[in-house]
Amino acid sequence: MAALLRADFTTLWRNRRSFRLVLIVPLIILVSWKGLVDKLGGVFVLSSCITIGLTSIGLMGYSNAIARDRDRGVFQRLRVGPVSSWTIMISRLLVQIAMIMVMTLLVFIGGYYIDHIHVSPLGYIAGLLMSLLGGAVYLGLGQAIVGRFKNPETVNSITRLVYFIFIMIGMFGELGLLGKETQEIMSWSPYGVVREILAASLEPSAWTFKTTYALLAAVAYTIMFVVLGVKWFKWENK
Amino acid sequence: MNQQGDNAPILDVKALHIRYGAFEAVKDVSFDVYGGEIFGLLGPNGAGKTSTLSAIEGLLKPVSGQITVAGFNTREKPLHARANMGVQLQATSFQPELTIGEIIRLFASIYGVELGEDTIREKLAAINLEDAAGKKIAQLSGGQQQRVSLLISTIHHPQLVLLDEPTTGLDPQSRRQLWERIEYFRNNGHAVLLTTHSMEEAEAVCDRIAIIDHGRIIAIDTPAALIEKHLHDPEVLKVVRKGKVTLEDVFIGLTGTAVRS
Numbered sequence: 001m002a003a004l005l006r007a008d009f010t011t012l013w014r015n016r017r018s019f020r021l022v023l024i025v026p027l028i029i030l031v032s033w034k035g036l037v038d039k040l041g042g043v044f045v046l047s048s049c050i051t052i053g054l055t056s057i058g059l060m061g062y063s064n065a066i067a068r069d070r071d072r073g074v075f076q077r078l079r080v081g082p083v084s085s086w087t088i089m090i091s092r093l094l095v096q097i098a099m100i101m102v103m104t105l106l107v108f109i110g111g112y113y114i115d116h117i118h119v120s121p122l123g124y125i126a127g128l129l130m131s132l133l134g135g136a137v138y139l140g141l142g143q144a145i146v147g148r149f150k151n152p153e154t155v156n157s158i159t160r161l162v163y164f165i166f167i168m169i170g171m172f173g174e175l176g177l178l179g180k181e182t183q184e185i186m187s188w189s190p191y192g193v194v195r196e197i198l199a200a201s202l203e204p205s206a207w208t209f210k211t212t213y214a215l216l217a218a219v220a221y222t223i224m225f226v227v228l229g230v231k232w233f234k235w236e237n238k
Numbered sequence: 239m240n241q242q243g244d245n246a247p248i249l250d251v252k253a254l255h256i257r258y259g260a261f262e263a264v265k266d267v268s269f270d271v272y273g274g275e276i277f278g279l280l281g282p283n284g285a286g287k288t289s290t291l292s293a294i295e296g297l298l299k300p301v302s303g304q305i306t307v308a309g310f311n312t313r314e315k316p317l318h319a320r321a322n323m324g325v326q327l328q329a330t331s332f333q334p335e336l337t338i339g340e341i342i343r344l345f346a347s348i349y350g351v352e353l354g355e356d357t358i359r360e361k362l363a364a365i366n367l368e369d370a371a372g373k374k375i376a377q378l379s380g381g382q383q384q385r386v387s388l389l390i391s392t393i394h395h396p397q398l399v400l401l402d403e404p405t406t407g408l409d410p411q412s413r414r415q416l417w418e419r420i421e422y423f424r425n426n427g428h429a430v431l432l433t434t435h436s437m438e439e440a441e442a443v444c445d446r447i448a449i450i451d452h453g454r455i456i457a458i459d460t461p462a463a464l465i466e467k468h469l470h471d472p473e474v475l476k477v478v479r480k481g482k483v484t485l486e487d488v489f490i491g492l493t494g495t496a497v498r499s
Contacts, residue, residue: 003347
């Protein structure tokens with residue numbers, strides 16, 4: 001496991017462009033939304049940025065890396081060695097979990113110093129933990145996509161499309177810019193529930209029944225995506 | 239890790255059946271490979287060679303049959319069986335972001351072998367790639383990639399070496415070099431199973447060969463004995479090109495002249 005992890009982290013580091021992109025998108029939004037902090041609330045801004053970062057990691061980072069390595073035969077080469085398939089996958093997931101933590105901490109730091117958003121220590125800890133659950137939703141979705149579609153180009157296109165839909169409809173829909181119905185639908189979408197639980201965890205006193213339902217919905221989404229992703233996934237492209 | 243006696247085969251395949259949906263790709267295939275032997279699996283495209291190899295490697299589950307590697311049943315003890323085999327796949331399939339040194343260290347660790355920088359350099363020098371440790375796999379030629387791939391496949395000194403069309407696309411010099419390497423493993427007591435489309439290769443390096451067609455083994459013997467056995471076979475004589483029966487003539491005589499997809 002240690003050897004695999006070292007190799008997976010090295011691979012991630014050598015793919016610096018996609019590594020930076022995944023981290024930079026939420027930070028750009030954080031900086032550009034500085035003027036909206038007073039209007040939308042600091043917690044809303046932070047939770048939106050983290051949700052966008054999680055979407056980038058799960059959809060753009062994880063699923064594309066898996067599709068690419070599967071296409072290259074990297075997994076088959078590892079699987080003919082004395083290493084279980086689960087070990088290979090857990091190593092990949094641990095790299096993504098590390099990415100989630102780095103991205104979340106960067107957003108916290110950026111939020112504090114750039115947007116002057118102050119959250120309680122408990123809020124930061126709960127937010128970090130909740131970002132892991134939110135990450136599981138998107139990693140699960142990424143797994144389902146890479147399980148359903150084999151061609152890396154198709155996976156790339158689908159993930160970009162889903163990413164775009166989540167960002168555009170999710171963000172604008174949640175703000176109510178696309179009408180009441182869309183706002184309601186988006187608040188229960190994977191984008192909406194993840195943003196909701198993140199926002200509430202950053203401000204624990206604002207936790208409501210709706211947040212609890214959102215948490216349950218996030219867990220349900222994760223289970224559904226993971227079950228489908230594992231069921232559909234094939235280790236080779238043939 | 240070997241669980242068997244000295245005279246037992248290192249690879250034992252018994253009554254193997256592999257299915258893809260309704261299509262039966264491998265039917266009742268049985269053979270064994272001993273230490274100090276190079277065994278060739280020959281067959282036209284789609285005959286069942288790669289499916290058989292994939293089942294031995296544990297990449298696909300057979301419908302029935304039993305595969306034992308160094309005494310370990312591949313279904314009951316898959317990790318033990320895989321620890322005793324070294325596999326070279328058709329494509330090199332290594333992470334292109336890693337350097338050769340990092341790839342060697344990764345696979346050595348997977349097989350429980352600890353290698354220092356100096357040892358890696360020595361191993362690379364042994365295959366005439368002294369300066370390759372810091373290079374990426376894509377920076378090497380096809381022949382160099384195959385040499386690195388074979389080095390990695392055998393880094394843990396496996397009892398069984400599986401080579402899937404190892405010399406495809408190589409120039410004659412690289413091919414000869416790889417043959418010498420394969421013979422080196424045989425001479426050091428390893429069992430080698432290779433698939434190939436090259437009859438020249440089969441004749442040059444294999445001690446025994448099996449010809450597989452439509453999922454069944456239709457002949458199994460030494461190359462010389464197979465030629466001898468089919469010297470007067472009318473189907474073989476029909477396809478002889480240069481007056482003398484070769485292994486290729488026997489192969490085409492037994493499997494037919496039709497091109498397979």
